[in-house]
Amino acid sequence: MSMRFVSTILTGVLAAGAVSGGAPRAGSAPAPSAAVVKGTVKVQGAVPKATRIDMSQDPKCSPGHPGGVMTDDIVADGSSGLEDAIVYVSQGLGDAKFEPPKEAAVIEQKGCMYKPHVVAVRANQELKVVNSDTTTHNIHPAPNNNRESNQTQPPGAPLSMTFAREEIAIPVKCNIHPWMHSYIAVFKHPYFAVTGKDGSFEIGNLPPGSYTITAWHGKLGTTIQKITVGESETKTIEFVLKAQAGS
Amino acid sequence: MRTKNISTNCVVLLALLFSSVTSFAQQSHIGKLTGNAKQGKALYRRYCIFCHGPYGDGTGENAPYMDPKPRDFTKATFKCRSTPSGSLPLDSDLYDTISRGVHSSGMPSWRPLTRQQRADLVAYVKSFSSRFEEEKPGAALEIPPAPPNSAESAKHGAELFESMNCWSCHGKEGRGNGPNARTLTDSKGYPIVPPDLTSGMHFKCGDSDQAMFRDLMTGLDGTPMPSFSDAVKPAEAWDLVHYVETLHLNAKKGILVKAEPKGE
Numbered sequence: 001m002s003m004r005f006v007s008t009i010l011t012g013v014l015a016a017g018a019v020s021g022g023a024p025r026a027g028s029a030p031a032p033s034a035a036v037v038k039g040t041v042k043v044q045g046a047v048p049k050a051t052r053i054d055m056s057q058d059p060k061c062s063p064g065h066p067g068g069v070m071t072d073d074i075v076a077d078g079s080s081g082l083e084d085a086i087v088y089v090s091q092g093l094g095d096a097k098f099e100p101p102k103e104a105a106v107i108e109q110k111g112c113m114y115k116p117h118v119v120a121v122r123a124n125q126e127l128k129v130v131n132s133d134t135t136t137h138n139i140h141p142a143p144n145n146n147r148e149s150n151q152t153q154p155p156g157a158p159l160s161m162t163f164a165r166e167e168i169a170i171p172v173k174c175n176i177h178p179w180m181h182s183y184i185a186v187f188k189h190p191y192f193a194v195t196g197k198d199g200s201f202e203i204g205n206l207p208p209g210s211y212t213i214t215a216w217h218g219k220l221g222t223t224i225q226k227i228t229v230g231e232s233e234t235k236t237i238e239f240v241l242k243a244q245a246g247s
Numbered sequence: 248m249r250t251k252n253i254s255t256n257c258v259v260l261l262a263l264l265f266s267s268v269t270s271f272a273q274q275s276h277i278g279k280l281t282g283n284a285k286q287g288k289a290l291y292r293r294y295c296i297f298c299h300g301p302y303g304d305g306t307g308e309n310a311p312y313m314d315p316k317p318r319d320f321t322k323a324t325f326k327c328r329s330t331p332s333g334s335l336p337l338d339s340d341l342y343d344t345i346s347r348g349v350h351s352s353g354m355p356s357w358r359p360l361t362r363q364q365r366a367d368l369v370a371y372v373k374s375f376s377s378r379f380e381e382e383k384p385g386a387a388l389e390i391p392p393a394p395p396n397s398a399e400s401a402k403h404g405a406e407l408f409e410s411m412n413c414w415s416c417h418g419k420e421g422r423g424n425g426p427n428a429r430t431l432t433d434s435k436g437y438p439i440v441p442p443d444l445t446s447g448m449h450f451k452c453g454d455s456d457q458a459m460f461r462d463l464m465t466g467l468d469g470t471p472m473p474s475f476s477d478a479v480k481p482a483e484a485w486d487l488v489h490y491v492e493t494l495h496l497n498a499k500k501g502i503l504v505k506a507e508p509k510g511e
Binding site for chain 1: 322324331332333334410411412415416426427430431434466468469470471472473474475476477478
């Protein structure tokens with residue numbers, strides 16, 4: 001009885017090892033059979049107008065913005081392509097485990113705004129926080145599933161953080177400059193993309209299979225699609241997120 | 248026969264391993280004191296439950312009437328710590344808080360309880376979050392001996408109060424009326440105000456110079472008050488402490504000390 005118990009544990013451990021060994025890792029060459037999911041995220045309905053941010057309380061913020069600066073909570077282009085949405089595999093990967101990449105991701109504070117507005121990292125990947133301004137910031141992530149921290153960063157000082165668990169997405173604030181908002185999304189796998197200015201995304205290197213794909217936006221919520229991709233297939237999908245008046 | 252024996256041993260070993268892990272998490276260690284969650288639970292139900300709630304999530308019967316709200320222990324986020332921002336507190340931090348109480352809040356001092364009882368309460372408070380099983384607290388902050396409070400040190404502190412943007416919350420004169428003061432919320436979304444540093448009021452995590460030094464370096468987690476450990480050197484943190492003390496003293500004398508504005 002007990003012998004079987006121990007050997008079950010062993011097989012379990014071995015099996016888990018095999019899965020993680022066989023699964024693709026970020027940075028490794030795509031498997032020849034790997035699939036691609038790409039497309040666009042669009043916004044439907046009236047997008048609330050961006051408003052001018054009043055940065056007058058800190059004169060060190062404005063030199064970066066001679067013409068003033070607009071809010072970047074919802075940014076869409078002329079064909080409704082939605083910037084700064086995240087598209088990711090939310091189901092279908094089983095319990096495959098992935099090593100975090102060695103390279104750090106970066107979030108920059110510039111002109112008292114976060115660049116990018118949405119940053120996606122892997123669990124336990126280093127996130128470098130850069131202060132390119134001449135003023136002091138504090139960076140205050142408010143996670144549900146990770147550690148909350150709140151650190152001051154004067155001009156030029158180095159700072160790094162990591163998040164251990166998946167969370168989509170952690171709101172981030174600077175309490176010194178209350179208009180500064182961003183999101184840090186943390187993934188336990190490499191199958192995600194942040195949309196560009198035209199709302200486009202591409203998730204590559206995906207093992208053939210059936211997946212649930214989620215599109216997320218900080219202000220507009222989420223929507224999902226179920227897809228199946230075959231070997232070397234490239235599938236194009238479009239997501240639509242609805243903007244409600246006043247959102 | 249032999250294999251069976253070995254495997255049985257394995258199982259026993261595993262069982263031992265698990266039981267020792269859990270029991271360790273149910274304990275607290277403060278100096279020579281060892282606190283026990285089991286005893287702590289009985290004390291908690293008697294003294295703490297009305298505010299902190301049966302599940303430790305801060306939703307006790309009295310909570311709706313309180314500002315600030317009782318701490319939610321399931322988040323394991325604490326204001327008064329000697330460990331870096333984002334880290335769990337030390338057992339001794341929780342013990343000190345329970346003993347001292349939290350000024351300007353409904354959290355009373357529990358010094359009337361014995362030291363053993365307070366240690367037992369620490370163990371029980373920790374049992375509400377699995378983080379105490381999964382993680383270790385970060386390294387405790389080193390507090391170097393305080394240099395003498397000179398005019399020069401306080402003046403440098405005033406400059407740092409400006410360049411570190413303390414004024415954006417605490418106000419140019421430290422009166423708690425900076426441009427952000429009214430926008431601030433704690434991590435649960437409740438409004439929170441920066442203290443008026445000129446009022447001579449008690450600080451939440453202790454009134455000593457060492458306590459203020461520690462609060463500046465580690466921050467008050469769960470609030471907008473950030474950690475400055477990566478922003479100022481220890482000597483500069485002392486300058487800030489000296490400046491804040493000057494605010495206290497000068498307020499008593501009825502004089503306002505203005506942080507020198509730069510870049511305006």
